[in-house]
Amino acid sequence: MRCGDFRTTYAEDMAIFDSALARGLLAALLVLLVLLPLLATGYWLDVTNRIGIAVIAATGLNILTGFTGQISLGNAAFLAVGAYSTAALTARGVPFLIAVPSSGLISALVGMIFGFPSLRLKGLYLAIATLAAHFIVEFTVVHWESMTGGVNGIGIDPPKLFGYAFDEDRKLYFPILAATVAMLWFAKNLFRTRVGKAFVAIRDQDISAEVMGVAVFRHKLLSFAVSSFYVGVAGSLLAYQARIISPENFPLGVAIDQLGMIIIGGLGSILGSVLGAIFITLLPEALRLLTGALAGSFPGLVQLFASLKLGVFGLAIVLFLIFEPDGMAARWHRIKAYWKLYPFSY
């Protein structure tokens, strides 16, 4: 019987799975996820697809904000860069498998440009610099009509692989799932490497990191690049899923939503990005169900839905920050620790 974490080698300490059981459970979860399209309706597959995209984007943001400590309000902009790159690339006949990573790379490049101020800025000032990035990208998207279609938006052909078109949510589910799993796997491993540990060192104390031989600016830029790559890939998948994108898909609220995801999920935790993305994406759906159920007795509720959604989102963030600042991931670990020692948990 296990009664605690007793790691005796460095290899054990570095391992992703601390037991064969955890590995088995994850495999079972994956199998379940692959089988999900057999069970779920089209609407819920649309929701799961959006969750997958949100997970990728939130993981990207968490790499930058949670692990490297650079606050970014520009995520909606990087998402837009990814989505519009995909639109432009597919219009020129670039296949799906190349368009997605290239959109990520373009987004990474833009991310590095706006990461440059991080050389001299931190904290609030950096947050505002990335906010400026958001407005500048938005302006470009609206006014570069030949490339982006301006305010009217632009259409994207469904992705094709070996002649097979992923033209509905049920089919698109699989590439999104594959991308999400691959990106999570990469992120999890990133923080077992030298570069990942350098990111964490910069977050914890940038001056000590520099003293210990971490090239701070280079790693900050790298973090911006990796993070925007993730967000760009998410944007690319979003473009394929939405089929028509316009500036309205990328308001500042999206960036705030994603910050909410990593705050509620847990800063500096891959699991946290996943949990937070699921929570924030499902929150409006749960509200929709609830208002739908109560619409009979409170008919005014339907008109209030938009503001209700906004208010509950804000309330969730404020309450989490006050009562559970380390997020859902920390709560999960605490629950796990409790049961590990179960009858003697004190």
Add this chain to the structure above:
Amino acid sequence: MDFFLQLTINGLVVGSIYALVALGFVIIYKSSGVLNFAQGEFLLIGAYFFLAILENARVPLLVALGLTVVSATLLGLLMERLVLRPMIGEPIISVIMVTLGLSSILRAIVQGIWGTDTHPFPALFESSPIQIGPLPVSRGYLFSVVSSAVLLLAFTLFFRFARVGVAMRATAFSQQVALSMGISVKHIFAISWSIAAVVSALGGVLLGALRGGVDGSLAVIGMKALPVVILGGLDSIGGAILGGLIIGVLENLSGGYLDPYFGGGVKEVAPFVVLVLILMVKPYGLFGKVRIERV
């Protein structure tokens, strides 16, 4: 030349309101080191509240304004006590997020009560313009410039001479030292939040009167004031004034002259382009306190 002058004057007017909103940011930042992203919503609530009092209670203008000030004070106190106080000592990202969450909640409340339609503002000023030199300037513009100037002057004096103002500056300098000098840091935070809420509410009323109506887009001014505070320096009142005027003029000039080439919207983005440039060259703004750290 007339076009240039007109743009400059419009810019100065808008800039004086930006300065007022920026003042709200600066007061909170100066005393507690928090940047309040819900400032735009404070503007919105102030304007709506004024309107609601005016429409429902049928009281004179000044009484309505007084009631707005009182309720804004209460709002500021409430926000500080319920939301910001538990955040003392938390990392900066949490504080940013809590004000962002707050802005969502406030916006939801405003939308829930007043909806999303534009509410017409009563005409507070006579429509006949006043001649200043060769240019006609509307009374509303003049009034907003003058009242912004008065408020800004009052706060500059307040921070220099009033006991509470000095205590607020001391708190900003070092909370520990302030505590050991017998200053209640909690009270200072509460005071600064309510002052910021009052200033923003007044700004909201002025903006509403200038635009002739209130809707959710008023809150965007809160975001627009960010370049202003960065340009002026986050902890400088003089910087907020000068920054507000510069950004206001700049945005109007760039909008006036560049819009034909870009097809509109330059006004919205120009302040942010300037913002990025300032941050790269002079990260602490014109008058901000420089923290030198070389890594």
